[in-house]
Amino acid sequence: MLFSDVAKVYPLPAGDVRALDGVSFRVDRGEFISIMGPSGSGKSTLLNLMGCLDTPTEGDIWISGTRIRDMSDTELTTLRRDRIGFIFQYFNLFPLLNIIENVTFPMMLKSGRDVDPERGKEVLRAVQLDEKLFTHTPTELSGGQQQRVAIARALINNPDILLCDEPTGNLDSKTGAGIMELMTELNRNGTTVIMVTHDQNIANYSRRTIRISDGRIVP
Numbered sequence: 123m124l125f126s127d128v129a130k131v132y133p134l135p136a137g138d139v140r141a142l143d144g145v146s147f148r149v150d151r152g153e154f155i156s157i158m159g160p161s162g163s164g165k166s167t168l169l170n171l172m173g174c175l176d177t178p179t180e181g182d183i184w185i186s187g188t189r190i191r192d193m194s195d196t197e198l199t200t201l202r203r204d205r206i207g208f209i210f211q212y213f214n215l216f217p218l219l220n221i222i223e224n225v226t227f228p229m230m231l232k233s234g235r236d237v238d239p240e241r242g243k244e245v246l247r248a249v250q251l252d253e254k255l256f257t258h259t260p261t262e263l264s265g266g267q268q269q270r271v272a273i274a275r276a277l278i279n280n281p282d283i284l285l286c287d288e289p290t291g292n293l294d295s296k297t298g299a300g301i302m303e304l305m306t307e308l309n310r311n312g313t314t315v316i317m318v319t320h321d322q323n324i325a326n327y328s329r330r331t332i333r334i335s336d337g338r339i340v341p
């Protein structure tokens with residue numbers, strides 16, 4: 123992944139906000155990176171651009187050698203769905219679906235029909251969620267358990283790149299450490315992991331930190 127002089131501007135009535143301002147860096151396949159910086163410095167904006175959930179105002183982004191600007195909407199949707207796993211800060215699970223249905227939802231989007239619940243169970247076992255909870259709904263789970271479900275959902279289509287916005291932000295430190303062991307294991311198996319965190323203990327699990335301040339990378 124390559125960012126070349128990327129800027130993101132949010133036009134607001136009070137004036138433009140340059141959330142990112144001339145950001146350039148590259149991420150190699152198989153890296154484990156943390157993104158750190160003060161609140162409002164542009165971390166989530168950066169992660170959203172990496173996940174192709176948003177597009178830059180200026181500059182260019184390449185993923186696996188393809189320039190995002192040159193991709194059609196269909197190609198972008200396929201890229202997001204098949205190659206990128208996104209773990210949101212507040213889990214974003216569907217409250218009316220049970221755990222297996224939540225986890226297999228991106229698979230259903232991919233195939234367009236009913237999916238094999240066995241694959242859902244497989245990833246849920248991989249994130250070490252208690253089997254008894256598989257048919258429960260998200261509100262019946264603790265924060266750490268919901269985070270495991272959100273990770274399982276991000277992994278269901280075997281992404282090459284896993285993007286996480288504060289993956290342990292709402293968890294106690296012991297549960298957070300368990301989640302980080304899981305991330306480390308995924309990275310060891312070849313997944314590129316990029317996570318936003320404000321916690322140095324969590325960043326220590328990564329092998330490189332990108333620091334950002336006022337929308338710029340701190341050298």
Ligand SMILES: Nc1ncnc2c1ncn2[C@@H]1O[C@H](COP(=O)(O)OP(=O)(O)OP(=O)(O)O)[C@@H](O)[C@H]1O
Pocket residue numbers: 132134139140141159160161162163164165166167168
């Ligand atoms: N959709 C939006 N519309 C307008 N301004 C936005 C939007 N999203 C973010 N911003 C602004 O862009 C800047 C960067 O926001 P961003 O969410 O990337 O920060 P962050 O580093 O993730 O902060 P935090 O640690 O609090 O999550 C902030 O000034 C924010 O107010």
Ligand SMILES: [Mg+2]
Pocket residue numbers: 165166167
């Ligand atoms: Mg943020």
